[in-house]
Amino acid sequence: MTETRRGRPRKAEVDAEVLRLATELLLERGYGGLSTDEVAERAGIAKTTLYRRWPTKDHLALAVVRRLQDHDEITDTGDIERDLVDYMEKIAAGLDRMRTAGGDPGRSAGTVAELVAAGARHDDVGELGREMYARRNALACRLIEGARERGALRADLDPAVLLEQLAGALYYRVLITGEPVDRAYAERLVATALRGALA
Amino acid sequence: MTETRRGRPRKAEVDAEVLRLATELLLERGYGGLSTDEVAERAGIAKTTLYRRWPTKDHLALAVVRRLQDHDEITDTGDIERDLVDYMEKIAAGLDRMRTAGGDPGRSAGTVAELVAAGARHDDVGELGREMYARRNALACRLIEGARERGALRADLDPAVLLEQLAGALYYRVLITGEPVDRAYAERLVATALRGALA
DNA sequence: CCCTTTCCGCTACCCGCGTAGCGTATAGGG
DNA sequence: CCCTATACGCTACGCGGGTAGCGGAAAGGG
Incomplete structure (x- = not known):
């Protein structure tokens, strides 16, 4: 059942940290105030790294809301x-x-x-x-x-x-x-x- | 009741033509496919002229839908x-x-x-x-x-x-x-x- | 030990929305 | 006839979402 991981593994902390920051921005400033550029910068990662995990801002926002609900x-x-x-x-x-x-x-x-x-x-x-x-x-x-x-x-x-x-x-x-x-x-x-x- | 218009009047045909084009795009390609740049270009007007009438794309889209409803x-x-x-x-x-x-x-x-x-x-x-x-x-x-x-x-x-x-x-x-x-x-x-x- | 795979960070770029500032055109009012 | 207010077209720009392509890093497999 567990697929054998190939290649370099993802840095595990990134997902949690990005979700934390995205949640903060979304709740603080609303949907329009949530910026992928800003989340990436604050998390100290490249934008491309963020987009590898959530292919659009919409996906990221949904992930945030799912955790809240x-x-x-x-x-x-x-x-x-x-x-x-x-x-x-x-x-x-x-x-x-x-x-x-x-x-x-x-x-x-x-x-x-x-x-x-x-x-x-x-x-x-x-x-x-x-x-x-x-x-x-x-x-x-x-x-x-x-x-x-x-x-x-x-x-x-x-x-x-x-x-x-x-x-x-x-x-x-x-x-x-x-x-x-x-x-x-x-x-x-x-x-x-x-x-x-x-x- | 009728406010006396000051300054240069707006070209009257523009409103109708822009609404026509915007309706076409919106119904053909959906909300994301409606582009203010493209509407302005097709209508042969400057983008600023469009934005003087409808301050955002959202306003324009609502105007289109109101006419349809x-x-x-x-x-x-x-x-x-x-x-x-x-x-x-x-x-x-x-x-x-x-x-x-x-x-x-x-x-x-x-x-x-x-x-x-x-x-x-x-x-x-x-x-x-x-x-x-x-x-x-x-x-x-x-x-x-x-x-x-x-x-x-x-x-x-x-x-x-x-x-x-x-x-x-x-x-x-x-x-x-x-x-x-x-x-x-x-x-x-x-x-x-x-x-x-x-x- | 290499090879492949995936990840990472970086830079550079496209697109669409929306704004700023300029010079010019066209109306009414004194 | 000028003055003022508004419209127009143009260029240039800023911002945010999203992509392309590169060199290099870190894992597993032969």
Whole structure:
């Protein structure tokens, strides 16, 4: 399984140090303030060395964000409404984690939007991003299916559609309208989705 | 009301011609393929003349898209479910209108994502974009409120939340998961949102 | 011990966005 | 008729992302 390494091995410290510096710049100054030239210079390496590891700035930025997001878990209390509200809040907190230093809470649109665009520019970046979502959504899907099996939710409910309604509304607010996402909104959102709109 | 113009007036044909060329490039090659240098050269004007009218490439691209999108109307048949499905399809069609030439239908993520990012980069671009959405959503809100007043929808329903659920799910698919949006999906989505998830 | 492979740092370069500064053209206002 | 404000075209430049090509360094394999 372990591929035999040929040729001169990479300096191991470089990856960690570059990610550290890139994280610092991204969180401090936002996506536009993250410069590959500056990261390379501060890390004391040649730009070409950086580009050998991350073929574009977009790849580097995604790597940074992945490290910031890899902590999510989902709690299952048996109260589906409460669990979904918690899940929404966790997503919002994750988005908030990549807002610019000094920026208003709930206003992380810049970096998120740039990453979405990055995913559209490079297939592999988009694929990696989608994997992040897929893993998280798989957990949430199980949550919903559990509730459905014990009779709390409609038998014909498609968990994916419900999740898209909920997470979609969140992202719509963050990316498009720019309105903040707080717990009060998460509660209204989940309540509306669960109870439906029909009289 | 009409401000008296001082100084040399702008050449009127330039605006139309630049928008024409920019539209062509944007639809043909996508956001990255739209180059201010090339537009200016093809239009036979100096780059500075272009930048006097649109202060950044992002502003120019938004102007192009606004022209492409200004046709939307909403039909009110009295059947709220059908009207909402139609509305979802109109949004999807609008997104599709700015996909790259030769690209798969439903795969307009690139340009849309870049525009969202552009809105985050420049406050005024974001504001203009939000105005586009606000106008369209105001119409849809009236549709929903009409249905609510005649008793078809819950009295305590917040129209804005319902709209965010629906449009949000659409954009979530287009921007994040990259899955296509067709009429079948619109129907499932609206049905789930209206009937709710609870058993 | 050489050979190949990969990495590294360096310099030099292209491209696209956006700006600065200049001389000139063209309008309205006194 | 001049004055001022604005537009225009031009050249030159700065910045950031990304690539090409070189000489040299560090590993494994025959």
